[in-house]
Every structure is written in structure tokens, then in C-alpha cells.
Amino acid sequence: MTSVDVSADLRELKATLASVEAVLDLPALRRELSELEAAAADPGLWDDPDHAQKLTSRLSAVQAELKKLASLHERMDDVEVLFELAEAEHDPSAAAEAGAELDSIRKAVDELEVRTLLSGEYDERDCVVTVRSGAGGADACDFAEQLMRMYLRWSEPHGFGTEVYDVSYAEEAGIRSATFAVKGPYAYGHLSVEQGTHRVVRISKYDNQGRRQTGFAAVEVVPALEQTDEIEDIPEDEIRVDVYRSSGPGGQGVNTTDSAVRLTHLPTGIVVSCQNERSQLQNKATAMAVLKAKLLQRTRDEERAKVDELRGSATASWGDQMRSYVEHPYQMVKDLRTGFETADVKGVYDGNIDGFLEAGIRWRKSGEKSAG
Incomplete structure (x- = not known):
């Protein structure tokens, strides 16, 4: 894979990630994180264990989401450098390692893109x-x-x-x-x-x-x-x-x-x-x-x-083989x-x-x- 191919792949992945972040509403996620952190710091939080459990669970989920997005941006920047070094040093093993990392990033972005399709009323639940x-x-x-x-x-x-x-x-x-x-x-x-x-x-x-x-x-x-x-x-x-x-x-x-x-x-x-x-x-x-x-x-x-x-539509396929x-x-x-x-x-x-x-x-x- 040449540096031109890698650059094209990364541009496509960054564009997909940007669309995912738009759907997830990144500014709203960051605001929610601040509100949840403030609520979690309340000394009386655990007076209501059910509410506290729900709040801390949501806090962990939002933290993980933002951390995953930030990590993907860092990994994209790093893999581009890895490819450039491998190409400059004519190192096939380093190029293979960078290729594996690019595939891993692509899979992670694809998974996030699929997540944006989960917008049903109960999709977020256990x-x-x-x-x-x-x-x-x-x-x-x-x-x-x-x-x-x-x-x-x-x-x-x-x-x-x-x-x-x-x-x-x-x-x-x-x-x-x-x-x-x-x-x-x-x-x-x-x-x-x-x-x-x-x-x-x-x-x-x-x-x-x-x-x-x-x-x-x-x-x-x-x-x-x-x-x-x-x-x-x-x-x-x-x-x-x-x-x-x-x-x-x-x-x-x-x-x-x-x-x-x-x-x-x-x-x-x-x-x-x-x-x-x-x-x-x-x-x-x-x-x-x-x-x-x-x-x-x-x-x-x-x-x-x-x-x-x-509506006249058949949905029996869900119960069939x-x-x-x-x-x-x-x-x-x-x-x-x-x-x-x-x-x-x-x-x-x-x-x-x-x-x-x-x-x-x-x-x-x-x-x-x-x-x-």
C-alpha cells in the first residue's frame, strides 16, 4: 500500500468519523459529561441507590464514548506517520504492522457507524x-x-x-x-x-x-x-x-x-x-x-x-428461519x-x-x- 492509498483511506475514514460525530452530537455529549460529573460529585448521590447506579452507569458510558472518539483521531494521526516511516526506511514488517493497525481502525469506525443506526426507542437498553x-x-x-x-x-x-x-x-x-x-x-x-x-x-x-x-x-x-x-x-x-x-x-x-x-x-x-x-x-x-x-x-x-x-406489510420473516x-x-x-x-x-x-x-x-x- 502506497502513501497515496493510505492518505485516501484515511481521508475517507476521517470523513466517516466526522459524520458519526455529527450524528452523536459531540458538543451535546461533552455537555452531558460535565452535568453527569457534577451530579456524581453530589455527597447525597447514594441516598437513592437506584438513581445513583443509573447515573454512574451513564457517566461511564459517556466517558467511554468520548475516549473512544479521541483515541480514534490519535490512532489515525499515528498510523499515517507509521506508514511514512515504513516507506522511507523500506521496512516491509513495519508496513505490515501499520496496515494491520489501519484495518483495526477501519473496523472500529465501522462499528461506530453501525451504532448510529441504533436509534430505536429501546436500543440503548440492556x-x-x-x-x-x-x-x-x-x-x-x-x-x-x-x-x-x-x-x-x-x-x-x-x-x-x-x-x-x-x-x-x-x-x-x-x-x-x-x-x-x-x-x-x-x-x-x-x-x-x-x-x-x-x-x-x-x-x-x-x-x-x-x-x-x-x-x-x-x-x-x-x-x-x-x-x-x-x-x-x-x-x-x-x-x-x-x-x-x-x-x-x-x-x-x-x-x-x-x-x-x-x-x-x-x-x-x-x-x-x-x-x-x-x-x-x-x-x-x-x-x-x-x-x-x-x-x-x-x-x-x-x-x-x-x-x-x-399498512398491508408482512413482517413474519422475524419469526421464520x-x-x-x-x-x-x-x-x-x-x-x-x-x-x-x-x-x-x-x-x-x-x-x-x-x-x-x-x-x-x-x-x-x-x-x-x-x-x-
Whole structure:
């Protein structure tokens, strides 16, 4: 890569970053930072722990955002110097190092650009993800566990915290279902495009004849509930509460008391379980919060369906098969909505799904524009 090519690439990246900063409204972000820092310095801040937690979380997010933008500007200036030095000294290894850094900068700018597309009402929130095995027996259960692991592994390097609320293990292998939270700015915006039916095609590990098997798993993603959300308290007679002993894989006891809680919302049939806490009361409170989030999402979906019916547009694709994970006779993961694909199946299971998320976010945004 010549210095002319590098200069052109950097001009393009700087222009993209400038447009991202315009959308993010950099002056407003800096003003918000000053206000948050002043509020965080209030000696009485922690008199209201919920408010304090929300404020400090937002402060950290704004600080990280501004730091990331400043760092990208510095890295662009530095990489230009690196290329000039490598070219002047005819050093191929230094040029390769500078090229890798330029690719890293490009990826970071692309990620920020995608973030500007996350402008939905709930995109900034934490989210609750539920993965359920479907048709396909033990392979479907094993696949569901792989998907859970995929999302948890994706979350870690992106700075998202996770909390597993409940896991229902299958008898032979894998899981029947799992519910977990992903916590951090725009967690819902990123992962909401994962909702739908996922399909795996592979040679079964559980078939003694080694035949090819197809398995399915459903992924549900809802935004985490906040105190400002309007949802009435659920009448006690609409909820069945079951308590049971927490268990791990193979039925191994995790707790010696009946601390796990399962809530069933009788009018809708929605079932939520939580067993991650030692206290039955804590598990019930967590399960209730997840149940309310799912009920709120159900209400939103019903309202959206009515609008879509009036508009005459079909949105059933979100509930249909949306991605295939083919492990045999060839290696390929392909999103059926966006067309994005990769042959790195192992990498995908290890959490390398940014390409799918970006393509899904862009696909959704283009759909919103055409619908509008």
C-alpha cells in the first residue's frame, strides 16, 4: 500500500468519523459529561441507590464514548506517520504492522457507524435473551447450548456484562432453554436482530449411524424493563408460582433448598424461571422483572402487528428461519435475511458474530426506511 492509498483511506475514514460525530452530537455529549460529573460529585448521590447506579452507569458510558472518539483521531494521526516511516526506511514488517493497525481502525469506525443506526426507542437498553431448543432432539438441545455460549462469548470482549438467570438442561445433552441478561449500552439494539429461528445441519454426535441431522433453536430478545416503563402490577391470581430445587447438568444439586422460582402467567402462558440466586425472594423478584419485560414486549408486538396489518406489510420473516449453520457436507453460516455468510463456523460459535449483527442492523434500518 502506497502513501497515496493510505492518505485516501484515511481521508475517507476521517470523513466517516466526522459524520458519526455529527450524528452523536459531540458538543451535546461533552455537555452531558460535565452535568453527569457534577451530579456524581453530589455527597447525597447514594441516598437513592437506584438513581445513583443509573447515573454512574451513564457517566461511564459517556466517558467511554468520548475516549473512544479521541483515541480514534490519535490512532489515525499515528498510523499515517507509521506508514511514512515504513516507506522511507523500506521496512516491509513495519508496513505490515501499520496496515494491520489501519484495518483495526477501519473496523472500529465501522462499528461506530453501525451504532448510529441504533436509534430505536429501546436500543440503548440492556436486554434479556432466551434460547430454546426446537425440533431435532439431542442435536437441537446441543445447538441451543452452543448459541447461548456464542452470545455470552460475544458479550465479553465488547464490554457487556452477562447474568444467567435460568438454564434447563436436557437429559441427553445440551439445554432445553436458557434465559440470561446482557448488560451495557445498546445491548438490545445489537442483539435484537438475532431474534428468530436458527437452524443447524450437521453429522449427529448422538446418532450411532452417524447420519446427518437438522436441528432448530429459537432466540427471543427483549429490552430490559426500566422503572419509567408503563406496566401495571400483575394481579396475583394471574400468576402461578412454583418453587423447586436448583439443579445443574445431569441433575446435580446446586442448592439444598427450594430456592428456584418458576412463574407462569396464566392468561398468556408465558413461563419465566430463575435459579441464579440463593434466596427464593431474590429469584422471584428477578423472574418477575423478566416476566414484566416479556409482557411489555408482547404488548408492543401486538400493537406493531395491528399497524402492519393496516399498512398491508408482512413482517413474519422475524419469526421464520433466519440463519443456517451448516457443518456438513460443507462449512457455512448464512443469514437468510441479509445474505451475509462466512465459512468460519467455529469462529461464529466462539462469538465472532459482528458481521451478522452489522448486516442485520443495516437490513432492519433499510426496511424501516422503505416502510416509512
